Amino acid sequence: MSHGKLREDKTCLNCGHQVEERFCPHCGQENIESRQPFHFLFTHFIEDFTHYDGQFWKTMQYLFTRPGTLTKEYLAGKRQLYVAPVKLYIFISFITFFLPNILPHAKDEGERPSHNKVETKSQKQKELSKDIVKDLQKKGVLSYEAAHNTQKALDTLNTLDTLKIKEAQEKSDLLDRTFDTNETSIMNAHTMKQYDSIQAKDKTGIYTLLRPIAEKAFALKEEGFTKHQIWEKYKENFIHTIPKALFVYLPIFAFFLWLFHDKKKWWYFDHGIFTLHYFSFLLLGILIFIVGEKIISYLPDSNWLTLLYVLACLGLSAYMTIYFFVAHHRVYETKKRTSILKGLLLFIINYIGLLLMFMVLMYLSFIMLH
Numbered sequence: 001m002s003h004g005k006l007r008e009d010k011t012c013l014n015c016g017h018q019v020e021e022r023f024c025p026h027c028g029q030e031n032i033e034s035r036q037p038f039h040f041l042f043t044h045f046i047e048d049f050t051h052y053d054g055q056f057w058k059t060m061q062y063l064f065t066r067p068g069t070l071t072k073e074y075l076a077g078k079r080q081l082y083v084a085p086v087k088l089y090i091f092i093s094f095i096t097f098f099l100p101n102i103l104p105h106a107k108d109e110g111e112r113p114s115h116n117k118v119e120t121k122s123q124k125q126k127e128l129s130k131d132i133v134k135d136l137q138k139k140g141v142l143s144y145e146a147a148h149n150t151q152k153a154l155d156t157l158n159t160l161d162t163l164k165i166k167e168a169q170e171k172s173d174l175l176d177r178t179f180d181t182n183e184t185s186i187m188n189a190h191t192m193k194q195y196d197s198i199q200a201k202d203k204t205g206i207y208t209l210l211r212p213i214a215e216k217a218f219a220l221k222e223e224g225f226t227k228h229q230i231w232e233k234y235k236e237n238f239i240h241t242i243p244k245a246l247f248v249y250l251p252i253f254a255f256f257l258w259l260f261h262d263k264k265k266w267w268y269f270d271h272g273i274f275t276l277h278y279f280s281f282l283l284l285g286i287l288i289f290i291v292g293e294k295i296i297s298y299l300p301d302s303n304w305l306t307l308l309y310v311l312a313c314l315g316l317s318a319y320m321t322i323y324f325f326v327a328h329h330r331v332y333e334t335k336k337r338t339s340i341l342k343g344l345l346l347f348i349i350n351y352i353g354l355l356l357m358f359m360v361l362m363y364l365s366f367i368m369l370h
Contacts, residue, residue, distance in 0.1 A: 005033045059083040063281055067323045068330030071274045075331075085276035092280050093243045096287040192218050212367050220369065230369070238365040245361050246283075249354065250275050256349055260342050261332060274331055278324065285320045289313065321347075 010019050010031070017026040024031060059082040062069045070082055083091070189195035195214050199207035220230050250272070257271035296309050324347060329339040 007031050007033055055081065056083055059088060060284075063088070063277065064284060067281075068274075068277075068327035070277050071327070071331045074273055074277075075270055085273050085280070089276050089280045089283075092283045092287070093246075096283045096290070097239060097243055099287065099291070189214070213363070216367055216369055233369055234366050237369055238362060241361055241365055243283075245357055246279060249357055250279060252353060253279070253350055256346055256353075260346060266332070274327070278327060281323060282320065285316060288316060 006022065007013075011017075012019050012024040012027065012029060012031060014029040015024060015027040017024055019025070019031040022030055022032075059070065062073075062082070070085075073082060074085065082088075189198055192215065195207070195211070195218075199211065202208070217230065220233075225233070254268060254271040254275040257274065258266070258268050261271070292309065292312065296305070299305055325340065325343045328343045328346070329336065332339065332342075334342070
């Protein structure tokens with residue numbers, strides 16, 4: 001409920017009818033002052049999505065723990081108790097693909113030290129060893145000659161240690177450079193000229209199909225991008241395209257439901273509501289996976305934690321699979337055997353459909369990189 005200040009005038013600003021309480025009985029507009037403090041914009045936005053009266057939280061609870069209940073309630077006409085299906089889907093979609101971008105990333109502790117860091121560390125070690133030897137000489141523990149020989153031996157050890165570190169790092173850098181040279185190859189080709197030469201001899205058509213990807217990869221390489229940078233750009237582009245792709249697949253998913261059920265009893269609209277709620281649940285599950293991965297990246301390496309995380313992921317994956325069958329049986333109220341058979345056929349058909357859609361999406365996402 002809004003906390004805006006009520007107007008003393010009881011005439012509705014929207015339709016002109018008399019307002020006895022907070023809301024106009026004719027148009028439903030809240031009779032509050034038209035000019036509010038700046039923070040009202042933010043509080044109103046939060047209230048509009050979360051509904052402090054419990055509508056949002058009840059909807060989220062039912063969505064995750066009671067498969068099919070929201071759809072049944074909505075189709076039964078109970079529509080003011082829960083967030084509307086389209087609004088729910090858009091909100092969860094926004095949170096799922098916006099939240100991961102603002103969550104901090106765990107630092108990479110495996111980063112190798114640079115040559116400058118190695119040299120600085122070696123210099124500090126030499127200075128520290130000199131101070132220790134001088135201090136021992138002043139206290140009479142070491143004679144001048146013994147201190148001189150000790151310092152000389154320590155300098156030699158530090159020099160050898162530094163040379164070994166530099167040699168190992170140079171070898172590692174050489175491997176990296178070699179890997180970077182070969183990692184941009186596409187189907188055993190390092191340039192478009194080589195790719196065209198291989199394509200001319202290919203009879204399968206695979207090289208022809210992948211030619212746009214090869215052109216984009218080599219074009220990005222010429223611009224100075226490494227394979228890692230290209231992969232990061234592609235991954236970001238792909239993730240931002242998923243919500244659009246799922247939204248496009250919504251009517252297709254509902255169409256398959258329409259084909260498998262009684263056309264007189266169930267309208268296409270009914271299947272659309274079921275689809276919106278089911279896809280909202282899938283997005284919520286994806287969000288849990290993403291947040292869980294972010295959290296586990298900050299925790300210390302532990303076999304027990306890894307095992308628990310893997311088991312949790314497997315459990316959530318199994319629940320997301322079973323969820324469809326339970327929701328389908330609960331909403332369409334068919335016999336268990338019939339429900340399981342229809343649910344299994346729908347699951348397989350839509351799994352293949354989604355797989356094909358994502359393959360096309362992956363192809364287009366790479367081509368559209370810039």
